[in-house]
Amino acid sequence: MSSEVEKYDEQYFCSSCRELLAEYKGNGYVLADLRNLDTPTIYPVKAGTKFEVRCYMVSVTETKEKELDITVLGSIPTDG
Incomplete structure (x- = not known):
């Protein structure tokens, strides 16, 4: 994994999304x-x-x- 993080292209995000993503830029x-x-x-x-x-x-x-290894485990809720 490169130590340099690519910056997202703000033109593809609305202003609300830009605000949400601002904290995670790095x-x-x-x-x-x-x-x-x-x-x-x-x-x-x-x-x-x-x-x-x-x-x-x-x-x-x-x-x-x-490299990042991402594991996603899902569960299916069951009723009684």
């Missing part, structure tokens, strides 16, 4: 949960992070080759 990659547009959530995708998005558990590790 992280490289993010996962955006836009299910509820009134309260979107941004998760940084970098080595060592773990987060839950609805019924998915996402974990990020770094390989020996310095």
